[in-house]
Amino acid sequence: MAEHKPSDPEHRHGAxxxxxxxxxxxxxxxVDHQMETEHHEHDHGGLxxxxxxxxxxxxxxxxxxxxxxxxxxxxxEPRVGWAFMMxxxxxxxxxxxxFFMHVKYEANWKYVLTIPxxxxxxFLMLMLVPDIGMRTHWYSEERELxxxxxxxEVIAEYETGQHGDAKQHQ
Amino acid sequence: xxxxxxxxxxxxxxxxxxxxxxxxxNGKLIVWLFLSTEIMFFAGLIGTYIVLRFGAPTWPKPHDVxxxxxxxxxxxxxxxxxxxxxxxxxxxxxxxxxxxAKAWMLATFLLxxxxxxxxxxxxxxxxxxxxxxxxxxxxxxxRPDYYYGQAVRDRLAEPDILSRTGALYAxxxxxxxxxxxxxxxxxxxxxxxxxIIIWLPSGTAGADLTEEQKTALTKLQGAMAGMLTAxxxxxxxxxxxxxxxxxxxxxAEEMHAVQDLKFVSDKVNETQxxxxxxxxxxxLAEVGQKIMPSAVPHGTxxxxxxxxxxxxxxAHPEGLNDKFDWLKxxxxxxxxxxxASTYFLLTGFHAIHVAVGLIVFIIMLFLxxxxxxxxxxxxxxxxxxxxxxxxxxxxxxxYLF
Numbered sequence: 001m002a003e004h005k006p007s008d009p010e011h012r013h014g015a016x017x018x019x020x021x022x023x024x025x026x027x028x029x030x031v032d033h034q035m036e037t038e039h040h041e042h043d044h045g046g047l048x049x050x051x052x053x054x055x056x057x058x059x060x061x062x063x064x065x066x067x068x069x070x071x072x073x074x075x076x077e078p079r080v081g082w083a084f085m086m087x088x089x090x091x092x093x094x095x096x097x098x099f100f101m102h103v104k105y106e107a108n109w110k111y112v113l114t115i116p117x118x119x120x121x122x123f124l125m126l127m128l129v130p131d132i133g134m135r136t137h138w139y140s141e142e143r144e145l146x147x148x149x150x151x152x153e154v155i156a157e158y159e160t161g162q163h164g165d166a167k168q169h170q
Numbered sequence: 171x172x173x174x175x176x177x178x179x180x181x182x183x184x185x186x187x188x189x190x191x192x193x194x195x196n197g198k199l200i201v202w203l204f205l206s207t208e209i210m211f212f213a214g215l216i217g218t219y220i221v222l223r224f225g226a227p228t229w230p231k232p233h234d235v236x237x238x239x240x241x242x243x244x245x246x247x248x249x250x251x252x253x254x255x256x257x258x259x260x261x262x263x264x265x266x267x268x269x270x271a272k273a274w275m276l277a278t279f280l281l282x283x284x285x286x287x288x289x290x291x292x293x294x295x296x297x298x299x300x301x302x303x304x305x306x307x308x309x310x311x312x313r314p315d316y317y318y319g320q321a322v323r324d325r326l327a328e329p330d331i332l333s334r335t336g337a338l339y340a341x342x343x344x345x346x347x348x349x350x351x352x353x354x355x356x357x358x359x360x361x362x363x364x365x366i367i368i369w370l371p372s373g374t375a376g377a378d379l380t381e382e383q384k385t386a387l388t389k390l391q392g393a394m395a396g397m398l399t400a401x402x403x404x405x406x407x408x409x410x411x412x413x414x415x416x417x418x419x420x421x422a423e424e425m426h427a428v429q430d431l432k433f434v435s436d437k438v439n440e441t442q443x444x445x446x447x448x449x450x451x452x453x454l455a456e457v458g459q460k461i462m463p464s465a466v467p468h469g470t471x472x473x474x475x476x477x478x479x480x481x482x483x484x485a486h487p488e489g490l491n492d493k494f495d496w497l498k499x500x501x502x503x504x505x506x507x508x509x510a511s512t513y514f515l516l517t518g519f520h521a522i523h524v525a526v527g528l529i530v531f532i533i534m535l536f537l538x539x540x541x542x543x544x545x546x547x548x549x550x551x552x553x554x555x556x557x558x559x560x561x562x563x564x565x566x567x568x569y570l571f
Binding site for chain 1: 194206210226243246452
């Protein structure tokens with residue numbers, strides 16, 4: 001079934017004829033070729049793209065500081081601030097990964113790399129929650145005696161201890 | 171996989187073609203595999219930090235541990251710029267502009283060095299305040315309890331600290347009493363005179379004393395300011411010029427600091443007697459505040475995120491450990507030890523990675539960065555971008571949360 005193809009004089013990669021018949025272009029192996037073909041469409045726009053990404057990163061860094069300004073509307077609920085900052089960080093990370101590390105333009109292997117890594121990062125962290133994140137749930141009284149506590153609470157506990165149950169502390 | 175179906179006839183020898191599994195150079199593949207291990211490494215560390223921090227009973231605010239958000243933001247900016255410059259170096263190398271590539275590479279290296287320099291400055295600030303994980307017991311205490319009072323007391327009782335605080339009290343006394351010796355010992359100046367009497371033997375040791383002054387010194391040994399005999403009063407008057415000469419007067423700020431020091435000393439020495447108020451955490455918390463005050467006064471409600479915000483631009487108030495850097499009294503930061511451990515672990519590992527990146531850049535600065543080296547620059551850039559990525563997550567987690 002394999003046909004013997006005559007060597008093509010116009011074929012640029014004469015040495016790369018595969019024995020079983022079809023010519024495989026190993027373009028993407030040769031670095032300079034890769035530059036000229038794959039990157040050609042954004043070789044000129046490429047520099048502008050990097051500048052745009054840089055500006056976006058600076059803006060986002062400023063945005064994470066926005067939670068500290070007086071215009072931030074959620075000062076009473078710190079968790080909103082934390083969620084916002086993590087969202088900003090993830091966006092910055094995606095910009096760096098996609099554009100600076102060029103992953104947007106890579107082939108499908110990028111999914112093999114990123115998806116398991118992403119899953120692992122989240123899963124590894126969640127695994128730690130029951131034993132370490134919730135460690136204070138299992139503290140003995142003696143351990144609690146020496147653990148850190150907000151100073152106001154220490155003072156409040158001492159005062160209720162001193163004066164019995166008569167005093168009610170907020 | 172390329173299979174070779176050899177033609178049995180007049181065909182030339184088999185031309186086997188290596189068909190790579192992925193459209194990547196080996197170098198790039200290796201770097202990506204390495205980066206995936208690094209992702210796991212930092213995911214473990216950062217995940218641990220997140221879990222430890224949010225599971226902790228309490229956590230210090232950034233200003234309690236002398237963390238400056240603007241410096242962190244500046245570092246973030248520096249690292250972002252260095253990411254841009256390494257990408258520009260790569261682009262220049264692809265176009266075979268070796269000189270330009272080298273210039274951008276140098277810029278990346280310099281920006282990375284700036285990052286490390288700022289980090290070193292930050293670390294120095296922490297160490298100066300006594301904040302670092304330390305065996306057998308760090309100077310950071312978690313609760314305003316009896317053990318904290320005991321630790322402060324033990325530190326104050328150390329011989330060299332004792333002699334220096336004694337000299338400070340004598341200086342304060344001299345500042346208050348002035349150039350002439352007190353004509354009469356009243357309850358108001360009794361303690362001050364006592365401070366001077368206690369200081370006299372060690373303080374005048376190096377001075378040239380006249381014979382009269384030396385005899386005066388012996389007369390004052392063991393004297394009590396409340397019960398000075400006429401002879402001892404004369405002796406004090408005799409020695410007064412030496413006192414004035416040896417002791418520099420203190421400024422108003424320093425006087426205030428000495429008052430605070432006396433307050434701290436009195437309060438923790440109270441704990442030694444079986445005084446019911448000796449273990450009062452409110453008192454010990456006050457002692458902690460004098461030693462190293464937090465930016466926001468304690469007792470305000472747990473506006474954890476909110477109260478730290480207003481202080482972002484303010485300089486931190488100075489405590490005893492700041493005014494007298496030899497004092498190094500134990501400090502009270504609830505959650506401080508865990509904070510120090512995680513902070514130094516995360517930023518330390520990140521700084522090591524930055525340093526490795528800088529070594530790679532330094533080596534590459536000695537190469538010719540033409541088109542053939544573009545792949546090498548790309549790989550170094552991938553590593554550097556990853557380092558930047560980790561910092562993008564570390565910055566809000568450590569500085570802003």
